[in-house]
Amino acid sequence: MSNELILQTASTYLKANYPELTAEAMIAFLVTVADDGQVVDEIAAKMGMSEPAAYHHLKLLGSSGAKLISIENLGDGRNLVNLTDLGLAAKEAINAALSAVL
Secondary structure: OOOHHHHHHHHHHHHHHHHOOOHHHHHHHHHHHHOOEEEEEHHHHHOOHHHHHOOOOOOOOHOOOOOOEEEEEEOOOOOOEEOOHHHHHHHHHHHHHHHHHH
16 A cells, blocks of 8 residues: 555545645654554654644644544643544544555
8 A cells, every 4th residue: 555545534534524634744643543542742853844844733632623533742842742532533534545555
């Protein structure tokens, strides 16, 4: 399965259901889906951007936005990112869409 197919399928689903998301927020969602339970700086490193920039995009996915992820302050300057029930449902829908095209 190519990265292009994954990105196209995920972005089609996310655009249809969460039109307010930016392309960067969609990528942040895919990075989060790939390994749930990461801290923001890990996601930032995988996205090739600063932690503040990644946090900005993740906020669009969080409780004040699409509600696909939760961001929990760990009290040591780090923020843990996890999928919410809506995020898990989106992950399952994207996986189902990918299975349908294979």
